Structures are given as structure tokens and as C-alpha cells.
Amino acid sequence: MKSNRSIKVDYLARVEGEGSLTVKMKGGEVTDVKFKIFEPPRFFEAFLRGRKFSEAPDITSRICGICPIAYQMSSVHAMESIFGVKLDGQLRELRRLFYCGEWIESHVLHVYMLHAPDFLGYQDAIQLAKDYPEVVQKALRLKKIGNDIVTLIGGREIHPINVKVGGFYKAPTKKELTSLLNNLEWAKDVALETVKFTATLPFPEFEQDYEFVSLRHPDEYPFNEGRLVSNKGLDIPVREYENHFVEEHVEHSNALHSVLKNRGNYFVGPLARFALNFDRLTPLCQQAAREAGLGESCYNPFKGIIIRSIETLYAIEEAIRIINKYEMPDSPSVPLEIKAGTGHGCTEAPRGILYHRYTLDEKGNILNAKIVPPTSQNQKTIENDLREYVKRNINLPNDKLTWQCEQTIRNYDPCISCATHFLKLNIVQDEFVE
Amino acid sequence: MAKKRKPKLAVWKFSSCDGCQLSLLDCEDELLAVAGAVDIANFPEASRAVAKGPYDISLVEGSITTPHEAERIHQVRRQSKLLITIGACATAGGIQALKNFKDVKDFISAVYASPEYIETLAKSTPIADHVFVDFELRGCPINKYQLVEVLNAFLNGRKPNTPAYSVCMECKRRGNICVMVAHGTACLGPVVHAGCGAICPSYNRGCYGCFGPKETPNTSSLAEWWKQLGVSEEDIVRGFRGFNAYADAFRKESELHEV
Numbered sequence: 075m076k077s078n079r080s081i082k083v084d085y086l087a088r089v090e091g092e093g094s095l096t097v098k099m100k101g102g103e104v105t106d107v108k109f110k111i112f113e114p115p116r117f118f119e120a121f122l123r124g125r126k127f128s129e130a131p132d133i134t135s136r137i138c139g140i141c142p143i144a145y146q147m148s149s150v151h152a153m154e155s156i157f158g159v160k161l162d163g164q165l166r167e168l169r170r171l172f173y174c175g176e177w178i179e180s181h182v183l184h185v186y187m188l189h190a191p192d193f194l195g196y197q198d199a200i201q202l203a204k205d206y207p208e209v210v211q212k213a214l215r216l217k218k219i220g221n222d223i224v225t226l227i228g229g230r231e232i233h234p235i236n237v238k239v240g241g242f243y244k245a246p247t248k249k250e251l252t253s254l255l256n257n258l259e260w261a262k263d264v265a266l267e268t269v270k271f272t273a274t275l276p277f278p279e280f281e282q283d284y285e286f287v288s289l290r291h292p293d294e295y296p297f298n299e300g301r302l303v304s305n306k307g308l309d310i311p312v313r314e315y316e317n318h319f320v321e322e323h324v325e326h327s328n329a330l331h332s333v334l335k336n337r338g339n340y341f342v343g344p345l346a347r348f349a350l351n352f353d354r355l356t357p358l359c360q361q362a363a364r365e366a367g368l369g370e371s372c373y374n375p376f377k378g379i380i381i382r383s384i385e386t387l388y389a390i391e392e393a394i395r396i397i398n399k400y401e402m403p404d405s406p407s408v409p410l411e412i413k414a415g416t417g418h419g420c421t422e423a424p425r426g427i428l429y430h431r432y433t434l435d436e437k438g439n440i441l442n443a444k445i446v447p448p449t450s451q452n453q454k455t456i457e458n459d460l461r462e463y464v465k466r467n468i469n470l471p472n473d474k475l476t477w478q479c480e481q482t483i484r485n486y487d488p489c490i491s492c493a494t495h496f497l498k499l500n501i502v503q504d505e506f507v508e
Numbered sequence: 509m510a511k512k513r514k515p516k517l518a519v520w521k522f523s524s525c526d527g528c529q530l531s532l533l534d535c536e537d538e539l540l541a542v543a544g545a546v547d548i549a550n551f552p553e554a555s556r557a558v559a560k561g562p563y564d565i566s567l568v569e570g571s572i573t574t575p576h577e578a579e580r581i582h583q584v585r586r587q588s589k590l591l592i593t594i595g596a597c598a599t600a601g602g603i604q605a606l607k608n609f610k611d612v613k614d615f616i617s618a619v620y621a622s623p624e625y626i627e628t629l630a631k632s633t634p635i636a637d638h639v640f641v642d643f644e645l646r647g648c649p650i651n652k653y654q655l656v657e658v659l660n661a662f663l664n665g666r667k668p669n670t671p672a673y674s675v676c677m678e679c680k681r682r683g684n685i686c687v688m689v690a691h692g693t694a695c696l697g698p699v700v701h702a703g704c705g706a707i708c709p710s711y712n713r714g715c716y717g718c719f720g721p722k723e724t725p726n727t728s729s730l731a732e733w734w735k736q737l738g739v740s741e742e743d744i745v746r747g748f749r750g751f752n753a754y755a756d757a758f759r760k761e762s763e764l765h766e767v
């Protein structure tokens with residue numbers, strides 16, 4: 075085998091946004107790994123300045139078309155913390171239900187359309203559909219059930235219009251919500267099948283000693299609220315995020331990486347939530363996880379696909395629970411008293427924690443904003459995974475290793491357009507590789 | 509007998525959130541039918557496989573914001589028989605065109621620690637400012653049923669049925685109570701291109717213009733109406749400067765109210 079090799083993927087497919095990958099090797103050693111993002115910056119933090127607090131959920135949702143609700147939820151929670159408002163009762167439940175919709179839709183998209191084809195050796199879900207038409211048709215129906223929740227509560231599936239600081243513009247009726255129940259019952263069975271199906275995929279042996287970070291709530295699997303915790307001792311309220319997390323400039327890459335101060339890279343997303351909140355899952359989800367061969371935590375990132383399926387099941391069960399107990403609130407939102415201040419919000423996007431911070435003036439205009447999406451936080455961990463994975467599999471032929479490197483990145487379901495408005499960019503498509 | 513060759517479809521991304529191309533994957537009921545009618549030759553968000561051009565239909569999402577994108581769009585045009593732009597980013601510069609009203613240098617230093625790494629153009633511009641566009645589909649995001657209609661029309665050699673009248677028409681047809689008349693809520697509906705089915709008024713809020721200006725919009729009359737509702741000049745500027753801020757009619761009206 076050649077002693078100098080390089081793996082190059084100029085345009086990473088089946089991720090959201092534009093990224094590229096370069097791995098260089100010399101004499102059996104990995105010398106350089108770069109997971110780069112060449113998505114152009116869109117300057118959200120800059121043009122949020124001078125906009126009204128009430129526009130933040132509509133504007134920030136446009137950072138990412140795959141998880142707009144995460145942006146809406148983190149922004150409204152941050153704004154509400156400034157005004158001293160906390161939603162409870164049915165409005166709080168409705169936000170949880172809304173998030174269930176996004177998790178189902180996004181997880182199913184990733185599991186079946188973006189990730190399963192990798193394990194089965196297909197280029198995409200449409201090719202997969204030729205050999206497994208029933209699987210793909212069921213997957214599409216499952217995904218649609220997530221979208222149905224989002225569309226009913228939010229008005230449409232991408233960039234919903236019904237989210238408001240203080241609640242919603244309009245609350246659905248009980249009847250509208252119960253119309254979803256039949257499909258959700260069907261979905262529960264299919265989600266369970268999905269867990270079983272994903273558990274049979276061929277997983278590379280690969281475990282790493284990650285620091286997992288997620289929200290943790292006293293009695294729920296986390297969506298909108300909780301403390302920020304890790305398996306290595308972090309336990310802080312969301313407002314202290316910036317005392318513990320920083321963006322660092324590392325020499326081998328021109329992108330900023332988010333790290334834990336004095337500790338380094340960490341891991342956000344399904345594996346982290348699962349490891350830190352196993353006890354908050356429903357009995358059915360816990361049982362499904364055990365039958366899938368997972369313990370109460372899992373350190374193999376390739377198995378993220380199983381955990382996404384378990385979280386899909388969880389979101390379906392949670393949606394059914396909320397709908398069964400739902401009563402239409404008297405008012406779709408609570409009144410707000412606008413005032414100046416700084417607020418923080420952090421919620422669990424399907425890909426992991428999404429942090430927002432805003433400072434408002436006394437009229438409610440945004441003075442500054444900071445947004446740290448999950449992909450930025452995972453970027454350093456993704457690179458570490460690649461370095462390790464290549465090191466251990468250096469004898470694989472180039473095409474196979476290339477595909478598995480891409481897969482290593484797709485394990486994280488990265489949203490690159492989310493990551494760019496705070497990453498430094500370096501256009502690398504035409505970079506010379508020996 | 510030789511089978512008729514399926515038309516080759518390509519999907520391209522420029523500066524955007526991916527929401528418009530995701531609309532295609534969100535057509536759960538139609539996706540496999542669409543995939544059966546065309547040969548998906550280039551669609552990185554969905555597939556690793558890439559087939560060489562030329563392409564019969566190219567869907568283009570996103571606006572032009574970097575020198576590299578300004579070159580790349582010409583390559584896409586050369587390889588495409590039909591080029592259809594999808595969404596507010598591609599048809600009007602998108603939300604990122606808010607930077608067009610400011611000095612881009614201030615924007616870069618506000619967000620990035622080392623501005624020298626950032627290669628960006630002073631303005632975010634729509635695709636039609638750079639190359640000839642065969643058809644523009646509006647929305648932020650586009651409406652997925654309209655997307656299916658447009659694909660269907662072009663595959664069958666007819667004109668797409670995407671009306672150019674205002675959101676008000678859809679709103680009336682839906683039987684909504686007008687939020688402006690009944691609640692005094694500012695609504696952009698009268699000047700905004702139809703296509704969404706008047707979602708916002710159906711959820712008790714004013715339209716914020718994600719489908720951009722309709723044909724010949726009377727923006728000054730609407731702005732006058734808003735003023736009578738007590739909307740400040742500042743808020744009128746913000747109203748027209750949303751997801752289609754750089755569409756001509758909205759840009760001009762917003763500039764008239766700048767204080």
C-alpha cells in the first residue's frame with residue numbers, strides 16, 4: 075500500500091449544508107484530519123441586532139430548515155427568561171408536543187433517508203426503496219406523522235408560523251389533536267419495529283471515552299428545560315453556559331470549535347441525552363433499548379441510529395400522552411411585560427443542545443445575540459472520531475474507508491448551515507492534496 | 509424498443525437554510541412518484557450519487573453571497589436546460605439580504621473574530637441577478653404542493669399554475685376574519701404573493717411576507733393603512749424588511765420610512 079494517502083470528500087452528501095472532509099496519512103500514521111465547512115456565512119447574529127424580540131422565533135428558524143422548531147423554542151425561552159415569564163399547564167405541554175413532532179420528523183428523516191442507506195450500501199433512500207419498498211413507504215408515513223403534528227400546531231412543517239414569545243398565536247382544539255391519535259398508535263408499532271430493524275445493522279466496533287452533555291430535567295426526558303449536565307461532573311443552570319463553554323481556535327483547522335473550558339471536546343445529541351437520561355425514558359423505550367442490546371449508555375457513535383429510533387418511539391408515546399390529557403387553554407399565550415435585560419435559552423434540538431443568548435433594550439429591541447448550534451459543539455468530536463477511526467482502519471481500501479469516514483460524520487446528523495454563522499470559514503474545495 | 513429517457517433533475521444549493529429543498533423530501537405522499545418520473549441526478553442533501561450534466565431541470569435554492577457562488581451559478585446555468593429558482597433566498601436574496609442595508613464589514617466583525625477569513629460579497633442577491641432564470645417559485649419556505657405542480661407542469665410541457673394575486677385572495681377564500689379589520693393587527697397580506705394558503709391570518713396573526721411581493725403591489729397604500737393602525741415608522745421598515753427585504757417593491761417602500 076502507498077505510504078502517502080489521502081481521503082478527500084469535496085461535497086459531503088446526505089448532511090444538511092455544505093461541508094468537506096480531508097484526511098491525510100503518511101507511513102501508516104494519520105497526519106491531518108479536517109472536517110471543513112464551506113457554507114457561506116449568513117450573519118444572523120449581526121442582523122438580529124435592532125430587530126424586535128418578537129421577531130426572533132421567525133427569524134432564527136431560518137438558520138436551519140431541518141430543525142426550525144429548535145430555534146424557535148430556544149429563542150422564546152431566552153426571551154421569556156428576560157420578561158420573567160414561565161409557561162405552565164397546557165401551553166407548556168403544547169410546546170412539548172410541538173417538539174415531539176420535530177423529533178419524529180427529523181429523526182425518521184435521518185434514520186431512514188440519510189443514515190440507513192450507509193449501513194446497507196445504498197447511495198440514497200430512493201435506491202433503497204427499489205429493494206425495500208415497504209420499509210421506505212412505512213418510513214415516509216412515519217415521518218409524515220411527525221410533520222402532521224408540526225403542521226397542525228405550527229401552520230406548516232418548515233418554518234412554522236404559530237410560535238410566539240409567551241405561547242402561541244392560536245391553540246389547537248382538543249378535537250383537532252385527537253384526530254392524530256389513530257396514526258400515532260400505528261406509529262408506535264412502526265417505531266418499535268424501527269428500533270428492532272436498526273439494531274440488526276452491521277456496526278463497526280468503535281467506542282470512545284466521550285464527555286456527554288445534555289439537559290436534564292427532574293422528571294422528564296429533556297426537550298425545553300433542565301440543567302446542563304455531563305457524565306464527567308458538569309451540572310449548571312443554562313444561564314451559566316458561557317462560564318463553562320468557549321469557542322477555541324485550533325491550529326489544524328480554521329474553524330472555531332466549541333469546547334468545555336479546561337476539558338476539551340464534548341458530545342451533544344441522542345447518545346448524550348440517552349446516557350444522561352435513561353431513567354427518564356418510558357418503560358417501553360427502556361425495554362426496547364435493552365432488547366436492542368444497548369445498556370443504559372452507549373459509546374459507539376454508529377449506534378446513534380438505534381438511539382434516534384428509541385427517541386422517535388419516546389416522542390410518539392409522549393405525543394399520545396399529551397394529546398390524551400389535553401384541554402384547550404383559555405388563551406393561547408400569556409401577557410408579557412417588556413423590559414430590558416439579558417436572557418438565555420437552551421433546548422434539545424434533535425441533534426443536541428442549542429444555546430441562545432439575547433440582550434434587549436427597554437423597548438424590546440435586540441442589542442445583541444449569540445447562538446451556538448449543536449453542530450458547532452460536536453465539530454471537534456467529529457474530527458476526533460475520524461482521526462481514531464482512520465487510525466484503526468488504515469488497511470481498508472480507499473473507497474471503503476472514504477465511505478466509512480463519511481458515515482462517521484453522518485452519525486452526528488450534522489446541520490452545517492446551522493454551524494456557519496459562528497464558525498470561521500476557509501474555502502477548501504480546491505485545496506491541493508498530494 | 510428503446511425506453512424513453514427519464515428527464516434528469518438536479519438540486520443545487522447556494523446561501524440558504526436547506527428548507528426549500530427539504531420541501532421535496534417532505535412530500536411524503538408524492539416522493540416516490542416524483543422519483544419514478546425523473547432521474548435524480550444530483551441532490552447532495554438526499555444522495556451520495558452524482559451523475560454528470562447536462563440536466564433537464566435544475567432546482568436552485570439560495571442566494572449569491574460569495575465570489576465563489578457568483579462563479580458557480582454560471583456553471584449550473586450552462587449545464588441546465590431549465591433553471592427554476594426555489595424560495596425567497598433564490599428569488600429575492602432571502603433573509604441574509606438584510607446585510608445589504610448595512611456595511612458588510614461591520615457585520616463580519618460583529619460575528620467573526622478574524623474577519624480576514626471571511627470571503628463574502630457586500631450584498632446577497634437573487635439568482636436572476638446573475639443568470640437567466642426560467643421560472644421563479646416563491647416562499648420562505650416554498651409550498652411543497654406548488655413545487656410538485658411546477659415539476660409536473662415542466663415535465664408535461666405546460667405552464668405552472670401558481671397565481672400571482674395576493675394572500676388576501678386566499679384569505680378570503682378560506683373564510684378567515686380579516687385580522688387587520690377585526691383586530692387592528694398589521695398584515696402584509698394585500699401586497700404579498702399568494703401561495704401559502706393564507707396560513708398566518710388563519711392562526712390569528714398578520715402575514716409577515718414570506719412569499720414576497722405580488723405583481724404590482726400597492727405598498728404605499730398599505731403603509732398608510734398601517735400608520736392609521738398606529739404602527740410606527742420603525743415597525744413599517746421592519747415589516748417590509750423581512751425574508752424578502754431586497755425584493756424591489758419591499759426594499760423601496762422600506763427605504764421611504766427610514767428615519
Ligand code: SF4
Nearest residue numbers: 527595596597648649
Ligand atoms: S427561502 Fe427560506 S426556507 Fe428557503 S432556503 Fe431560504 S431561508 Fe430556507
Ligand code: SF4
Nearest residue numbers: 676679686687695697
Ligand atoms: S387578514 Fe391579511 S391577508 Fe387576510 S384579508 Fe386581511 S389583510 Fe388580507
Ligand code: SF4
Nearest residue numbers: 704708715716717718
Ligand atoms: S400568510 Fe404571509 S407570512 Fe404567513 S405563511 Fe403566508 S405568505 Fe408567509
